[in-house]
Amino acid sequence: MVRRFRTRWAKLVVSGVLLASFVGASAETTPTAPSKPTDAEATAQCAATTDPAVCMSLAFPYASSYASPAEQTKAVPFLERACALGMIDTCHAAGEAYASGKINMWPNALLVHDDRMAAKYFRIGCEAGSAFSCDGLGQLLIAGRAGPADPGAAFAAFEKGCAIEDYVMARPDSCLVLGKAHSAGGARATDPALAMLYFDRACGVISGTSPAIGLACLEAGRRFETGAEGVEINALAALNRYETACKAGNPDGCLEQNRLASGETGQEQRAIELAAEQDQRAKQAPVCQAIWQESVDFRAAADAEGDALLAKSDRDSAASDGSVQSRKNIMNRFTMESDDYLERSCLKLLDLRYRAIMTCSKEDGEAISELLLADARAARDAMSNRADSPMNCFYQLRELD
Numbered sequence: 001m002v003r004r005f006r007t008r009w010a011k012l013v014v015s016g017v018l019l020a021s022f023v024g025a026s027a028e029t030t031p032t033a034p035s036k037p038t039d040a041e042a043t044a045q046c047a048a049t050t051d052p053a054v055c056m057s058l059a060f061p062y063a064s065s066y067a068s069p070a071e072q073t074k075a076v077p078f079l080e081r082a083c084a085l086g087m088i089d090t091c092h093a094a095g096e097a098y099a100s101g102k103i104n105m106w107p108n109a110l111l112v113h114d115d116r117m118a119a120k121y122f123r124i125g126c127e128a129g130s131a132f133s134c135d136g137l138g139q140l141l142i143a144g145r146a147g148p149a150d151p152g153a154a155f156a157a158f159e160k161g162c163a164i165e166d167y168v169m170a171r172p173d174s175c176l177v178l179g180k181a182h183s184a185g186g187a188r189a190t191d192p193a194l195a196m197l198y199f200d201r202a203c204g205v206i207s208g209t210s211p212a213i214g215l216a217c218l219e220a221g222r223r224f225e226t227g228a229e230g231v232e233i234n235a236l237a238a239l240n241r242y243e244t245a246c247k248a249g250n251p252d253g254c255l256e257q258n259r260l261a262s263g264e265t266g267q268e269q270r271a272i273e274l275a276a277e278q279d280q281r282a283k284q285a286p287v288c289q290a291i292w293q294e295s296v297d298f299r300a301a302a303d304a305e306g307d308a309l310l311a312k313s314d315r316d317s318a319a320s321d322g323s324v325q326s327r328k329n330i331m332n333r334f335t336m337e338s339d340d341y342l343e344r345s346c347l348k349l350l351d352l353r354y355r356a357i358m359t360c361s362k363e364d365g366e367a368i369s370e371l372l373l374a375d376a377r378a379a380r381d382a383m384s385n386r387a388d389s390p391m392n393c394f395y396q397l398r399e400l401d
Contacts, residue, residue: 037058039074042078045058046058046078046081046082047081049085050085051085052083052085052087052090053087055078055079055082055085055090056078056082056087056090059075059078059082059090062075063075076094076098079093079094079097080121083121083124083125088125088128088133091121091122091124091125091133092121092132092133094121095118095119095120095125095136095137096136097118098113098115098118098121099113099115099118099122099140099145101113116146118136118140118146119137119140119141119146119147122134122136122137122140123137126157126160131162131163131169131174132161132171134157134158134160134174135157135161135173137154137157138155138174141154141157142154142155142177151187155177155181155188158175158178159174159178161174161175162178162201170201171205171210172202172212173202173210175201175212175216176199176212176219178194178195179195179196179197179201179202179216179219180195181195182195182198183195183229192230193230195229196220196223196229196231198216199217199219199220199223200216200220200241202215202217203217203220203245213244213245213248214244214246214250215245217241217242217244217248217250218241218250218252218253218256221237221238221240221241221242221253221256222238224237224238224241225260235260235265236265238265239257241253242254242256242257242260243257285361285364287359287360288359288360288361288368291352291356291359291360291368292368295352295356295368295371295372298348298352299375302348305341306341309338309341312337313330313334316330316333316334336388338382339383339389339390340390342382343389343392345375345376346393346397347392347393347396349372349373350372350373350393350397352368352372353368353369353376356372357369373400377397380394
């Protein structure tokens with residue numbers, strides 16, 4: 001099926017290329033991207049709007065990794081304005097820019113470090129519920145970077161940053177600080193149960209790659225293994241925490257995992273995991289099969305749609321009056337229709353892939369994912385790459401690749 005998809009999409013592209021060369025199509029048939037507004041125009045647009053998304057979109061050209069360092073500094077006022085208009089993520093971005101001299105992931109911007117300004121925007125974001133901003137604020141306050149050190153306010157920010165009710169958006173760095181603070185000899189009142197809660201909370205955060213996850217899992221694992229600070233000994237729980245620490249990139253976690261897994265605890269864990277996997281796979285099989293059948297049906301329908309597009313382009317060419325303009329029009333229409341078809345097909349395939357990964361057993365999900373991902377890439381590669389072609393498929397696959 002993958003080969004059939006690639007062949008059919010390749011035929012679409014070849015048809016477009018042949019038609020383009022036949023009519024002598026030139027660059028004038030490809031729309032050009034709209035020009036970037038001047039600095040003054042962008043500033044005026046952002047100042048006049050009440051939609052923070054407008055300011056955020058205007059910040060992108062300046063924040064781009066392709067922009068010069070001097071240009072990147074110009075993104076900050078747009079982030080500040082978007083923050084003032086209520087886009088909380090931009091408050092954190094502005095705070096991070098002032099705290100680190102970076103525009104998010106782009107480290108070469110020539111920004112002036114200003115920790116007081118960083119604290120200002122982190123505080124706005126934290127008060128609005130951003131765990132990222134709360135963690136940033138806490139780090140500044142406890143280190144005394146935005147004025148005299150204020151441990152009380154810092155720990156209050158860390159508690160919000162740890163987001164005790166949210167395993168997805170919790171900041172592991174905040175949770176780790178709190179766990180250490182409530183451990184024996186820490187900066188807060190010793191509370192072993194609370195310390196363990198914070199360590200395990202950081203270890204359980206499921207989004208992010210912070211080293212704090214590995215450190216917290218290591219702390220939790222050692223307590224489960226040794227019973228330190230009143231924690232009930234649970235070798236399986238310890239092995240689980242060490243494994244998570246290792247996956248998070250903590251070398252000590254890997255050493256502890258290998259040590260514990262080589263003994264009876266590892267054998268017991270493998271037996272439990274095997275039984276659970278077999279039970280889960282049996283429960284998931286019907287739903288997984290339905291997703292697979294949906295993918296089979298969709299790819300067959302997409303085949304038919306691709307054939308129809310090719311047939312339509314042939315009919316249009318045959319009915320053409322033969323003029324250059326007429327053939328250019330046919331080519332443009334064909335390219336737009338095929339790009340739309342490929343984009344829709346790609347996004348549907350990626351959606352089916354995601355559902356398979358989330359629903360099927362690991363083995364089945366990976367097998368289905370491999371097939372659907374290959375088809376999605378084939379769709380992307382067959383697109384025309386014109387300035388006006390859809391880009392969602394491209395961006396999603398770029399994240400995966």
